[in-house]
Amino acid sequence: MCTTLDKCHRLGSTFGRQFRLSGLYLQKDTGETTHQKQCYCSLTATKELSILHRNRKGLLRLENKLPRCSLRQYSCIVPINLSQNGVNQRKILIQNTHPSICAKTRQVGVLSDPENKGKKQVGINFDTIGSWNNRISMPILIKESIQTGRLIPKIPLEKIGKASLLGRRNRNEDRYAIQQLSSEYLYFGIFDGHNGDVAAEYLQSRMCDSLSFWLSREPDQSVVLQQSFIDLNNSLARHLTSYWLDDEQFSTGSTATVCLLQHSTELTIGHVGDTRALLCRGGKAIALTQDHHPDDVEEKRRIESCGGVITPNSLGTPKVNGNLSMTRCIGNLPLKKYGVTEHPEIHRKKLDHGRDAFLALVSDGVSFVLSDQEVVDITCSCTDPQEAANRVTDQALQFGSEDNTTCVIIPLGAWGKYSTDTGTIRYSFGRTFVPLRDS
Structure with a gap:
């Protein structure tokens, strides 16, 4: 029997070397000699194997410096009995019948990224130590990183992308807000007004103060968002009664999707209406909000229990009392x-900067013609968040959106990690026939 032991390149991500075993082994049951398939073992494993190899004079000898090999990686452990110089020896060889289980050693200094679908990255893979590998320079939150034992990036406000287009409307009723409330909290919001822009403008200017007020008195972010929405609805009611009572904008209202980000990891979202918050994790879209439309069973039940009626308009869109296309809003x-409430739906999410690429806030002018995954795919094809926000809003108009289009892109730790080679998604002729929808 002849077995060779070849040393391969050293890997930067392991504590040892990998070895390749090749040669012949003896089947235990049949006694036949068969070519052994290539297999790989690591010095970092837990059990030693007895290996024979040919020395320079062509004689078989037992290798004293035995590699340590992880047995669970191999499908077959073959014990054999050898007789050499009248001495019976029992040896063990390994057979890998599934070579794909153990990938071959890659080039020195180039590591595979298991969360980036097999793409190679030159240099250190920070994911192996619990952090991120980003394409945007982000400072590190030292105190939070020490407390959690993981590197936590600070979201730079100047890197956030934002775009809002008029579209085919007479005026832009969309608003957005980006602000740092304290060293601990960041605030992002998007508001889509209807029946005028008074409510959306009011929320854009007052939401920050209301959040700061409640954060100084309440440690629970869910309660902070709940109270802020209720307070702003009440103060907006007083404002409209005082200044817009005899105006058509007295019946104005607005959606609101408000995000509170604590220590760059704890995300709490308060939401009413049909604006959306999306998270890109692993290149896939995760919806963080649910549209409050009259065709939702629970929302419809609440409206009808308060005496409201759900009726469709001429385009078949269900509306509350034939007037409003959402069941929750401020104003x-x-x-x-009739049951149209300002109480927000609260959602909490813990961010993982090793997998989360960005947070996106979009108005219904975007989500009406683009799916959540399409928004993520378009953003992943861009080099920076500002380009992504511009491209998403432009693409929505190209696909036939009649409404204002607004998009806010907040980069996270894995920004650029799931980048694609495609630019905008393929144009669909059918989307030019998107029916008109009034707010």
């Missing part, structure tokens, strides 16, 4: 008694 005072 719309005449419809409050």
